[in-house]
Amino acid sequence: MTDRTASPTISDSQEIEHLVQREYKYGFTTDIEQEIIPPGLNEAVIRLISAKKNEPEFLLEWRLKAYRHWLTMTPPTWAHVHYPPIDYQALSYFAAPKSRENAPKSLDEVDPKLLETYAKLGIPLHERAALAGVAVDAVFDSVSVTTTFREKLAEAGVIFCSFSEAVHSHPEIIRQYLGTVVPASDNYYAALNSAVFSDGSFVFIPKGVRCPMELSTYFRINARNTGQFERTLIIAEEGAHVSYLEGCTAPQRDENQLHAAVVELITLDDATIKYSTVQNWYPGDEEGKGGIYNFVTKRGDARGARSKITWTQVEAGSAITWKYPSCILRGDDSVGEFYSVAVSNNYQQVDSGTKMIHLGKRTRSTIVSKSISAGRSQNSYRGLVHIAKSADDARNFTQCDALLIGDRNGAHTFPYIEAKNPSAQIEHEATTSKISDDQIFYLQSRGISEENATNMIVNGFCKDVFNELPMEFAVEAQALLAVSLEGSVG
Amino acid sequence: MKLLDIHNLHAKIGEKPILRGINLTVNAGEVHAIMGPNGSGKSTLCQVLGGREGYEVTEGSVHFEGQDLLERSTEERATAGLLLGFQHPVEIPGVKNIYLLKEALNAQRAAQGLSEVDTFAFMKQVRELTKSMGMDDAFLHRGVNDGFSGGEKKRNEILQMLLLQPKLALLDETDSGLDIDALKIVSEGINRLRGSDRGIVLVTHYQRLLSYVEPDFVHILYQGRIIKSGDKSLALQLEAEGYQDILDAAS
Ligand SMILES: Nc1ncnc2c1ncn2[C@@H]1O[C@H](COP(=O)(O)OP(=O)(O)OP(=O)(O)O)[C@@H](O)[C@H]1O
Ligand SMILES: [Mg+2]
Numbered sequence: 001m002t003d004r005t006a007s008p009t010i011s012d013s014q015e016i017e018h019l020v021q022r023e024y025k026y027g028f029t030t031d032i033e034q035e036i037i038p039p040g041l042n043e044a045v046i047r048l049i050s051a052k053k054n055e056p057e058f059l060l061e062w063r064l065k066a067y068r069h070w071l072t073m074t075p076p077t078w079a080h081v082h083y084p085p086i087d088y089q090a091l092s093y094f095a096a097p098k099s100r101e102n103a104p105k106s107l108d109e110v111d112p113k114l115l116e117t118y119a120k121l122g123i124p125l126h127e128r129a130a131l132a133g134v135a136v137d138a139v140f141d142s143v144s145v146t147t148t149f150r151e152k153l154a155e156a157g158v159i160f161c162s163f164s165e166a167v168h169s170h171p172e173i174i175r176q177y178l179g180t181v182v183p184a185s186d187n188y189y190a191a192l193n194s195a196v197f198s199d200g201s202f203v204f205i206p207k208g209v210r211c212p213m214e215l216s217t218y219f220r221i222n223a224r225n226t227g228q229f230e231r232t233l234i235i236a237e238e239g240a241h242v243s244y245l246e247g248c249t250a251p252q253r254d255e256n257q258l259h260a261a262v263v264e265l266i267t268l269d270d271a272t273i274k275y276s277t278v279q280n281w282y283p284g285d286e287e288g289k290g291g292i293y294n295f296v297t298k299r300g301d302a303r304g305a306r307s308k309i310t311w312t313q314v315e316a317g318s319a320i321t322w323k324y325p326s327c328i329l330r331g332d333d334s335v336g337e338f339y340s341v342a343v344s345n346n347y348q349q350v351d352s353g354t355k356m357i358h359l360g361k362r363t364r365s366t367i368v369s370k371s372i373s374a375g376r377s378q379n380s381y382r383g384l385v386h387i388a389k390s391a392d393d394a395r396n397f398t399q400c401d402a403l404l405i406g407d408r409n410g411a412h413t414f415p416y417i418e419a420k421n422p423s424a425q426i427e428h429e430a431t432t433s434k435i436s437d438d439q440i441f442y443l444q445s446r447g448i449s450e451e452n453a454t455n456m457i458v459n460g461f462c463k464d465v466f467n468e469l470p471m472e473f474a475v476e477a478q479a480l481l482a483v484s485l486e487g488s489v490g
Numbered sequence: 491m492k493l494l495d496i497h498n499l500h501a502k503i504g505e506k507p508i509l510r511g512i513n514l515t516v517n518a519g520e521v522h523a524i525m526g527p528n529g530s531g532k533s534t535l536c537q538v539l540g541g542r543e544g545y546e547v548t549e550g551s552v553h554f555e556g557q558d559l560l561e562r563s564t565e566e567r568a569t570a571g572l573l574l575g576f577q578h579p580v581e582i583p584g585v586k587n588i589y590l591l592k593e594a595l596n597a598q599r600a601a602q603g604l605s606e607v608d609t610f611a612f613m614k615q616v617r618e619l620t621k622s623m624g625m626d627d628a629f630l631h632r633g634v635n636d637g638f639s640g641g642e643k644k645r646n647e648i649l650q651m652l653l654l655q656p657k658l659a660l661l662d663e664t665d666s667g668l669d670i671d672a673l674k675i676v677s678e679g680i681n682r683l684r685g686s687d688r689g690i691v692l693v694t695h696y697q698r699l700l701s702y703v704e705p706d707f708v709h710i711l712y713q714g715r716i717i718k719s720g721d722k723s724l725a726l727q728l729e730a731e732g733y734q735d736i737l738d739a740a741s
Contacts, residue, residue: 437543438580442634445540445576446590446650447568447597456593460584460633 037094066184066194079351080380159204166202181264189260190297197231205240216245230261236271247278269304280317288347291319298325302334310337326355329363336365344377353382358391367398373409380412387424493689500549510714516689526711540574569601571657575647582634640667648679665699677702697729
């Protein structure tokens with residue numbers, strides 16, 4: 001979960017180069033030289049992590065409590081995914097950023113196949129280097145324009161920094177909100193994350209402020225090294241608005257197989273958070289070897305009246321995805337939205353969906369889920385719409401569509417509905433379709449190649465979700481789908 | 491000039507031989523009608539010429555403008571100027587009609603080494619054509635054939651044809667399912683394509699289309715072979731007498 005995407009205000013990639021350099025130069029990344037703590041997990045390791053990060057006592061206590069709880073838990077087995085048991089004692093919980101010594105010195109040293117993919121995705125040349133892991137200082141070497149960016153945010157009163165930095169600069173906010181949406185004991189992976197989280201993003205939009213630009217992890221330099229246990233916290237105070245972009249269409253490789261991130265969103269009265277993700281972690285090879293396990297807990301708490309949380313995701317990577325960005329609609333008249341495209345190819349397994357928990361009166365939620373399964377992949381939508389007794393006149397609309405390419409894959413739908421209030425209006429629509437040979441032939445007979453024909457159909461299928469993405473993200477997402485599904489037809 | 495030259499064409503679907511020695515030459519400027527009872531192989535011939543997978547050519551040859559057609563991919567045949575109008579145009583929900591039109595035109599232009607079409611000019615042209623087909627602009631923004639009535643689908647085929655201006659249009663029962671007015675509109679569309687440098691092959695069951703689009707030749711396909719050819723009077727004879735006498739005479 002890292003990286004790029006330009007904001008509309010600073011979209012010129014040259015500027016981005018400057019930007020990255022500047023933040024790096026300013027020591028945004030802490031303790032670059034730390035060593036690695038040897039594999040294994042126990043209280044001493046957690047104390048060490050906390051100490052190395054110079055954390056306040058309350059945070060250490062919080063981590064330890066999470067750890068103790070985690071020890072009593074077992075990994076969830078209900079998801080429609082299969083993988084060998086993970087040996088948590090064999091993992092290293094505090095890996096320092098990759099040594100620059102072994103990093104490729106230039107693009108000439110990078111796997112040409114990877115570069116080819118970048119080219120297909122239309123990623124600008126100089127950004128390819130960074131993505132391919134070329135030592136950053138070797139790539140970005142110029143003065144900065146970040147100032148504009150940081151100054152603009154500061155002027156507006158927006159706080160946007162790494163989680164670690166926020167722990168020091170705004171401990172009171174962290175203390176107030178951390179774990180209030182996803183409690184440390186929420187689930188196995190969330191508990192693990194709470195105990196050992198490495199870093200992540202922190203965003204605070206004060207009362208009445210409309211964030212002057214889209215925020216992207218790209219603008220936080222050390223996002224690339226946040227490690228496998230990322231933790232993000234976004235707070236929008238009364239009337240505040242923010243759009244946050246996470247991820248990257250470029251394939252992300254990482255030596256850590258397990259990724260267990262936690263994202264917490266909080267909106268107070270009349271606030272809006274729009275959180276968009278493009279996930280393209282390494283999915284494993286064509287035989288299903290390797291690939292990232294992506295076990296993520298993302299939840300938004302629409303705490304305030306008339307507040308709104310929108311999750312938009314394009315999930316293309318990872319060997320296994322276990323992810324349910326959810327909304328707790330606590331405030332009266334609050335709104336939750338979930339727009340998702342989940343693509344699976346080869347041996348990928350996706351179990352994703354959302355939970356809409358309606359607590360407040362007249363709360364509304366919309367779920368649009370599009371899954372595309374190719375190869376021998378398994379793709380499940382799992383969703384819960386819960387209307388509490390207190391939620392008078394709540395409404396939900398769910399649209400859940402599956403598109404199959406080929407016939408060796410599986411698409412599954414697990415919609416759960418719990419309505420405790422008789423005034424609830426719940427609509428659920430589901431379709432399953434297959435790209436037919438007739439459709440492909442029809443398009444080919446109009447001069448369109450098989451690959452483009454497939455892309456046209458897939459993009460048409462995903463349109464409702466892509467429309468929710470910020471412009472440039474949407475364009476990239478289309479290219480990403482094309483690359484992800486390459487070779488899946490014919 | 492020979493546009494299409496089919497020689498002794500045999501093809502099977504799976505293990506079943508369907509085309510059993512078709513010979514047909516279409517010169518530029520000509521309109522041919524292919525008639526024949528249900529199941530005789532008319533659509534199969536169209537699909538084989540379009541390069542449909544699963545239709546295996548076992549014998550014979552097809553040349554398009556003097557070049558081997560069968561070794562080319564479906565999209566290459568299309569961009570070279572062959573257009574297949576389907577008997578049953580498939581629905582493609584989610585892919586906008588206008589998008590298909592643009593992609594198809596650009597694919598053709600790319601094959602000719604031309605740059606992408608100018609959007610403004612394209613829209614103008616498409617609107618005019620849509621109007622000429624008696625279609626509302628709304629059709630452009632719907633999914634390809636998605637929920638179209640039978641007749642609307644056929645008009646949509648002709649709309650594509652008029653935009654792409656193929657050298658050879660192979661229209662499989664474009665007239666079936668059309669109401670009387672629509673038949674006239676579609677016929678007018680086909681006649682507009684007609685020209686000294688183009689060829690048209692109409693697969694039809696009815697004389698009515700042929701009274702609007704007068705063919706130069708009429709062929710009767712039966713059990714995978716052309717058993718009789720003639721001029722437009724053959725269609726009139728068929729209409730009056732039915733197939734039986736002709737089939738009897740031929741066998
Ligand atoms: N996929 C298939 N498998 C087996 N037989 C097939 C297949 N497709 C077509 N056929 C057979 O091939 C023969 C020719 O069919 P075709 O569709 O070409 O006839 P047609 O002349 O177009 O008929 P119509 O006038 O009814 O449209 C028919 O007997 C049909 O059943
Ligand atoms: Mg037919």
